[in-house]
Amino acid sequence: xxxxxxxxxxSVFPVxxxxxxxxxxxxxxxxxxxxxxxxDGRLVPATQDEIMVVEDLLxxxxxxxxxxxDTRQTTESCKTEGxxxxxxxFQAPEGKLEYENPKVVAxxxxxxxxxxxxxxxxxxxxxxxxxxxAPCSELSNIDxxxxxxxxxxSEDALNEDTPSxxxxxxxxxxxxxxxxxxxxDNLTVKELQETxxxxxxxxxxxxxxxxxxxxxxxxxxxxxxxxxxTFIIRDNLVVRKGEEQISHPVKVRISADxxxxxxxxxxxxxxxxxDNRVNDDANFSGTDVPSSAFESCNVTKDLxxxxxxxxxxxxxxxxxxxxxxxxxxxxxKLPSSYKVSRYRFPCTESLMRPTTNVxxxxxxxxxxxxxxxxxxxxIPFVSRIRRSRPRENFTSLLKLQPSDMDMATRxxxxxxxxxxxxxDDKRNNxxxxxxxxxxxxxxxLIAACEKDEHYSGMRIVELENDMNExxxxxxxxxxxxxExxxxxxxxxxxxxxxxxxxKHHRPxxxxxxxxxxxxxxxxxxxxxxEIKRLAFASCPYRTSVDLKDKWRNLLKASxxxxxxxxxxxxxxxxxxxxxxxxxxxxxxxxxDMQGQFQPILSTGKSSGHSxxxxxxxxxxxxx
DNA sequence: CTTAGGG
DNA sequence: CCCTAAG
Numbered sequence: 001x002x003x004x005x006x007x008x009x010x011s012v013f014p015v016x017x018x019x020x021x022x023x024x025x026x027x028x029x030x031x032x033x034x035x036x037x038x039x040d041g042r043l044v045p046a047t048q049d050e051i052m053v054v055e056d057l058l059x060x061x062x063x064x065x066x067x068x069x070d071t072r073q074t075t076e077s078c079k080t081e082g083x084x085x086x087x088x089x090f091q092a093p094e095g096k097l098e099y100e101n102p103k104v105v106a107x108x109x110x111x112x113x114x115x116x117x118x119x120x121x122x123x124x125x126x127x128x129x130x131x132x133x134a135p136c137s138e139l140s141n142i143d144x145x146x147x148x149x150x151x152x153x154s155e156d157a158l159n160e161d162t163p164s165x166x167x168x169x170x171x172x173x174x175x176x177x178x179x180x181x182x183x184x185d186n187l188t189v190k191e192l193q194e195t196x197x198x199x200x201x202x203x204x205x206x207x208x209x210x211x212x213x214x215x216x217x218x219x220x221x222x223x224x225x226x227x228x229x230t231f232i233i234r235d236n237l238v239v240r241k242g243e244e245q246i247s248h249p250v251k252v253r254i255s256a257d258x259x260x261x262x263x264x265x266x267x268x269x270x271x272x273x274x275d276n277r278v279n280d281d282a283n284f285s286g287t288d289v290p291s292s293a294f295e296s297c298n299v300t301k302d303l304x305x306x307x308x309x310x311x312x313x314x315x316x317x318x319x320x321x322x323x324x325x326x327x328x329x330x331x332x333k334l335p336s337s338y339k340v341s342r343y344r345f346p347c348t349e350s351l352m353r354p355t356t357n358v359x360x361x362x363x364x365x366x367x368x369x370x371x372x373x374x375x376x377x378x379i380p381f382v383s384r385i386r387r388s389r390p391r392e393n394f395t396s397l398l399k400l401q402p403s404d405m406d407m408a409t410r411x412x413x414x415x416x417x418x419x420x421x422x423x424d425d426k427r428n429n430x431x432x433x434x435x436x437x438x439x440x441x442x443x444x445l446i447a448a449c450e451k452d453e454h455y456s457g458m459r460i461v462e463l464e465n466d467m468n469e470x471x472x473x474x475x476x477x478x479x480x481x482x483e484x485x486x487x488x489x490x491x492x493x494x495x496x497x498x499x500x501x502x503k504h505h506r507p508x509x510x511x512x513x514x515x516x517x518x519x520x521x522x523x524x525x526x527x528x529x530e531i532k533r534l535a536f537a538s539c540p541y542r543t544s545v546d547l548k549d550k551w552r553n554l555l556k557a558s559x560x561x562x563x564x565x566x567x568x569x570x571x572x573x574x575x576x577x578x579x580x581x582x583x584x585x586x587x588x589x590x591x592d593m594q595g596q597f598q599p600i601l602s603t604g605k606s607s608g609h610s611x612x613x614x615x616x617x618x619x620x621x622x623x
Numbered sequence: 624c625t626t627a628g629g630g
Numbered sequence: 631c632c633c634t635a636a637g
Contacts, residue, residue, distance in 0.1 A: 505631060506631095545631090545632090546631080549631070549632095
């Protein structure tokens with residue numbers, strides 16, 4: 001391990017003349033210099049050869065390296081792709097050259113070096129050092145070592161570790177200045193507020209220290225940047241993982257203004273502009289500067305381990321996914337949530353899925369990070385569109401019963417208006433196609449309308465039906481045979497999808513029931529499509545499924561009522577029991593025999609002789 | 624598409 | 631009646 005070629009490790013460290021990177025007014029751009037870290041931690045200017053090597057490597061990584069110093073572009077492109085470059089290319093077998101992402105370094109230097117709270121103001125770092133000194137080096141070191149821990153935990157880990165660690169001690173004079181940790185407890189309210197601002201990118205006027213601390217802590221904990229830097233929060237202290245007690249815990253600051261950072265990352269085109277570049281760097285690091293994909297993975301794991309309370313990662317259910325997506329979908333238009341999603345995305349997402357194109361696409365979110373179980377599970381983004389038939393178009397409902405419908409329409413309408421008058425059309429669509437969040441309110445309404453409708457009108461019919469079972473002639477509605485022919489416009493409605501959709505809950509007339517029973521007796525239960533075709537040819541609105549369902553109900557009813565058939569007869573008028581006893585009896589008989597030998601019946605039914613005697617009896621008795 | 628079963 | 635899963 002120590003024998004290794006670690007001494008050849010090279011790094012490109014950004015050297016900023018000004019720490020004010022955050023304050024965009026930096027006059028001097030960041031300059032990067034390729035250096036080699038000696039085994040003992042000394043920095044040695046890179047040789048021309050090394051530079052070449054690096055360039056090649058960069059080339060390999062699809063990043064245009066240009067001149068060594070101009071690594072910004074490299075960074076840029078990498079960033080946009082959500083992958084940082086440390087990894088393979090720089091882990092050349094011998095003499096690994098590690099390329100330190102300038103952004104990372106820069107950011108951290110800004111963030112951590114200064115006193116946290118005063119960052120904004122005091123941005124002007126006195127520690128303007130040239131080359132490898134103070135601010136930058138500190139951070140870079142830190143970062144380096146931290147990264148080393150994680151990324152190279154394999155065999156290489158130790159190798160890398162040695163140099164970097166030593167390096168930090170040697171050329172980081174300012175390190176001692178670090179307080180070692182951020183102790184939120186010791187900060188004043190104002191400082192906390194500053195920290196809050198720095199952490200969340202917005203001001204807060206909250207004076208409550210506890211609240212502020214909690215918020216900040218949470219913010220830090222949830223920050224991918226944070227996790228990637230291998231720092232953890234322990235008892236309100238920000239400390240480096242694994243060094244909670246020992247070594248120099250580092251003061252960490254999670255940068256600023258995520259939004260800006262994100263925006264910049266999207267506008268990755270402004271490579272030419274230096275100022276932008278600088279800002280970009282700062283911001284970017286702010287939003288997140290995690291290193292490589294695999295690193296963040298490891299970090300995640302580590303965090304779990306650290307937290308102990310790690311909940312098990314649960315795979316979200318389909319339903320869950322759908323609903324979540326749906327919410328995001330609808331809320332995406334809202335600026336705030338929009339920003340939020342975007343904010344999170346570039347952060348972890350881009351790193352987790354380097355392949356995803358995060359550039360300035362209209363909708364870069366294909367997956368989202370979800371804090372499900374606090375684990376940051378990847379949840380695919382799906383559009384929640386009804387997979388099956390769309391719910392009945394409410395315009396169809398309008399056709400149903402003019403009088404009632406007016407009211408219904410108004411109701412529905414009002415809901416729409418309430419939710420937002422702007423996109424009426426769109427909302428209509430939503431209602432039909434998807435159950436969007438706002439739609440939840442609409443759905444019930446419609447249901448109510450429907451119910452109202454048939455309860456007001458049809459219910460009575462059914463009852464009457466019941467009464468007149470035999471002489472249904474006087475009531476047109478009773479005889480569905482011709483009734484529906486005349487009513488078909490009301491009954492079935494065309495759906496956008498193409499099929500004819502029948503109105504909800506068409507009450508079964510006894511006539512239909514009889515036909516059903518007969519059909520079952522003739523063709524056997526289960527052959528619903530047959531029965532439908534033959535016995536219900538005149539009832540287009542009854543589907544085979546309906547028949548089946550109805551049969552099921554009949555069965556249930558028959559078994560319940562048979563024991564007390566007499567009582568049932570009396571209770572015929574009890575609204576809920578429209579089925580005449582005789583029919584139920586027959587149902588039961590059929591069920592009985594079919595339940596017993598349905599298979600036989602189905603085969604022998606056609607010939608009519610193979611069925612059992614009891615079957616024959618039953619049938620003859622009632623038919 | 625049809626059937627079967629759960630909701 | 632609606633929705634889905636199976637065949």
